[in-house]
Amino acid sequence: MLQMAYDGTRVSQLAHDFDQDNLYFRQLNTSTDTGTTWEQIFHDTYHPNADVWTTARNHTVTLTGDVTGTATQSVNGSGNKTWTVATTASAPSAPSAPSITATSVVGETIEVTFSQSSTSGVDHYEVWSDGGSGTDYSLVARIPEVDIASSMSIVDSSFDDGGTIAYRAYAVKNGVYSTAATATRAYTVSSSLDVASLSVVPDINVYHINYNKPDSRFIDHIEIYKDAEAVQGNLSRTGATLVYSGANSAFTYSIGASDLDKYHQFWVEVVAV
Numbered sequence: 055m056l057q058m059a060y061d062g063t064r065v066s067q068l069a070h071d072f073d074q075d076n077l078y079f080r081q082l083n084t085s086t087d088t089g090t091t092w093e094q095i096f097h098d099t100y101h102p103n104a105d106v107w108t109t110a111r112n113h114t115v116t117l118t119g120d121v122t123g124t125a126t127q128s129v130n131g132s133g134n135k136t137w138t139v140a141t142t143a144s145a146p147s148a149p150s151a152p153s154i155t156a157t158s159v160v161g162e163t164i165e166v167t168f169s170q171s172s173t174s175g176v177d178h179y180e181v182w183s184d185g186g187s188g189t190d191y192s193l194v195a196r197i198p199e200v201d202i203a204s205s206m207s208i209v210d211s212s213f214d215d216g217g218t219i220a221y222r223a224y225a226v227k228n229g230v231y232s233t234a235a236t237a238t239r240a241y242t243v244s245s246s247l248d249v250a251s252l253s254v255v256p257d258i259n260v261y262h263i264n265y266n267k268p269d270s271r272f273i274d275h276i277e278i279y280k281d282a283e284a285v286q287g288n289l290s291r292t293g294a295t296l297v298y299s300g301a302n303s304a305f306t307y308s309i310g311a312s313d314l315d316k317y318h319q320f321w322v323e324v325v326a327v
Contacts (some may be wrong), residue, residue: 059095080186087246106133115139120146146228149173154206154223157239162271163211164219164239166195170224171232180224180231186217186241215327216243225322243272247324254320261307265322272326279321284315289319 059066063121065082103146107213110130115137117123123141149171166181179197185319195208213219219241249265256262267273277293299306311319 091247101288110174113115126209139319144280146230147226148230148254149225149232151232152179152225152235154221157204157221158238159239159241160209163209164213165207165209166221166239167205168223168235169209170202170206173225173227173232176202176225177260178226179206179230180226181210182222182224183210183212184220185213186219188218188220191222192221199309211249213241214272216241240273243326244270245326246269246271247326249322249324252322259309259314261318261320263305263307263320263322265303268324269301270324270326273301274325274327275299275301277323277325278307279323280307280318282310282316282318284316286317289322290318293321294321 055070057069063083066080069078070076071078105226107130110128112126113129113135114124114126117139120145121141123139125137125139128135129135143215150173152168152171154164154168155168158165158167164244168181170176170179176199179202180193180197181197182191183194183197185192194210194212197206197208210219210221217240218238220236220238222236224234225232247270249266249267252263252265254261254263262274267278268277276299277296278298279291280297281289281291281294283289283293296306307320
C-alpha cells in the first residue's frame with residue numbers, strides 16, 4: 055500500500071509492505087522522481103538499534119567511605135552490565151588516649167585514676183599492669199561503656215610483691231586501641247607484719263602455741279623457732295631452730311626427751327611474699 059502527501063513540488067511517500075510487515079518512507083522532489091532511497095521506519099516489533107546507543111560511553115562506579123574502590127567499563131546500551139569493584143576496607147582510626155591523672159596506695163592496693171578519651175563513642179577502657187615485673191603486662195580492669203565517665207578509677211590488687219608497679223590505660227573503639235596512657239607507683243610490703251594474741255600453753259610433754267595472723271594478703275607463711283636451754287638466761291633467738299613452717303594459726307610442739315627439764319622459748323614470725 056502506498057500513501058502520498060504533496061507539498062508544492064515535493065512529494066512524501068509512505069509504503070507499507072504487508073508481506074514483510076515493513077514500513078518505508080521517502081521524499082521526492084517531483085511526482086516523477088524515483089531516485090530517492092527508501093528509508094525503513096521501524097515499529098514496535100522490530101528496531102535493530104533500539105537498545106544500542108549511537109556512541110558508547112564509559113561508566114565508572116566509585117565507592118567512598120569506610121570501603122573504597124572504583125570500576126569503569128564501556129556501555130552502549132546493548133545489554134545489562136554488572137560492575138565488579140575491587141574494594142579496600144579502611145581501618146577504623148584509633149581513639150585518642152585517656153590520661154592517667156593520679157595513682158595512690160590504698161591499704162594493700164593501688165588506685166589508678168584516669169580521665170576519658172576526647173574521642174566520642176569509645177566502647178570501653180582497659181587498664182593493664184606489669185605487676186612489678188617491668189615487662190609482662192596483664193589486664194587488671196575493664197570499664198564497660200555503661201560505666202564510662204569523665205573521670206574513672208580502678209583498684210589494683212593483682213600484684214603480689216613490692217616494687218614499682220607500671221600501668222597502661224587504653225581507650226578502645228571498634229576494636230582499635232588508643233596509644234597507652236602510662237604511670238607508675240612504688241609499693242613497699244610492710245616489714246612489720248606480726249602475729250597477734252600469741253599464747254604458749256604448756257601441757258604434758260607439749261606446748262600449744264596459738265596466735266592470730268595479720269590481715270594481709272602478702273603473708274607467704276608462718277615460721278616458728280624454738281630454743282631450749284638448761285639456764286633460762288641462755289635463751290636467745292640466735293640459737294633457736296625452726297620447728298614449724300606453714301599457714302596454720304596454731305601449732306603443738308612435742309618436747310623431746312632430752313629437753314623435758316629445760317626452759318623453752320618460742321618465736322613466731324611472719325614471712326611476707
